[in-house]
Amino acid sequence: MIRIYAAAAVFYILLPIFYTIAFSFNDADKRNIVWRGFTIQAWLNPCEPIGICEALGNSFKVGITATIAATALGTMIAFALGRYNFRGRATTNLLIFLPMATPEVVLGASLLSMFININVGAGLVPVIIAHIMFCISFVVVTVKARVASLDPKLEEAARDLYASDWETFRRVTFPLVAPGIAAAALLAFALSFDDFIITNFNSGTVNTFPEYVWTASLRGVPPQANVIGTLMFVIALVSVFAGQAISKRKQTRR
């Protein structure tokens, strides 16, 4: 019973993704809403619609910069929270939680009001700043869970074997936390790459890929957008399954 339910839920989750993939092969008219026949035309000329690849490039620029910065800053906070006692812990927890409890419109609007008040023009830099800000909390939560699940005895054992603090961190703690950091970085990239609302508030005339899709949806999204969506989906899926296979092999080798 519950298996059938789960299968139905997975079908529901995948249905629009299948649609997105299928319509990248549509012999589309301007709107790409009705199926008109199979073609690989869009796959052969993915950059044909004006601005689409430029927008994609911007999304990568923002996503990669924001992921690196947010992962670094968030991991440091996660270690501080998971490994040290200090005053101001509750306030720190609150400051991490609040950005996640704030709707994106409010985050976007407040950043825009600040940039207007201090006369900073919208563009790619404000977008990167904003993305780092909202990714930090998600990185902290993900990495902190991993840090908290570590067995402190492992670190004690390293110290008993005369490892210095730095050696303990480099050879014991960090390798054990690394999968958590990798997961956090992936999450940060996914959140940044797909963000529309906060980006749209702060990007001005520059477009990211979601913004391109949004603008295009008013007159009809070209099938090339579906091509890019499909490619991202396939690349992400392959890398996730490859990552799982690698970690499985490592485990069996041990």
Added chain:
Amino acid sequence: MAIAHSSSTEKAFAPAKKSTRTAYFLLAPGILWLLVFFAFPLINLAETSTKTPAPTFETGEFVQTFRFANFFDAFAANQEQFFRSFFYALCATLLALAIAYPLAYAIAFRSGPWKNFLLVMVIAPFFTSFLLRTLAWKQILGAEGPVVSTLQFLRILPSDATITATAFSVIMGLTYNFLPFMTLPIYASLDRIDYRLLEASGDLYANGATTFRKVTLPLSMPGVVAGTLLTFIPSSGDYINAQLLGSPDNFMIGNVINSRFFRVVDYPTASSLSFILMATILVLVVIYIRRAGTDELV
């Protein structure tokens, strides 16, 4: 994801001896970033909300007059959208819970070798653009799509009926878009349950339903609380689903804030509305967390 462990276990993992200076060094850059680009903008937002148009009446020019009545005016003019936002968000949260809980349960306890594959399927939507998926729903539910034509063929829907541009399609879109945020925390808390506890319950002659009600469900509550928050909060502020899948009759508060900022260039009203939205959500979250009995938030 969030709301995982109680504070007591956490302290056990944080040896007190280590120097707090290192802790502050680790915290400083990230916390500073959040203060400058999260807390400070909120102050700017609050400041903008009490401004009034400049005497020159130039578009986008406002002066600070501390007009607190802006909040009341903004709320009074957009009550309908406020209540609709929270109503839609509540419906979407309940629906997502109804879909996600059995799914997470099946993945945690009944999936066998399919576990990893199913988990990847749950996060699969993260890999395709949110907007493309919402546009795909517009196609699927649209007048030329398979759902409407099937229902019309079965005579369930009259031939001129539509599903898009209704409250149903907006709520469906919200449910769909935030489903992974509901499923993952519930799965995480179910997966952590020691299976021996369920066996022990069976040994004490509890039937399946009693075991679920008295053991499984209470132990999975942290995941349910985290999941409902991660679904409710973004849903209540969303405007994409209402814009793409709804009609102006379904517009939510996010749509109003967005158009006040960009189309009408009325920053004070947009800021007041944002502030009311955030304050309401925070109050609801605090009440909810108190009632659910979880104190540690992250």
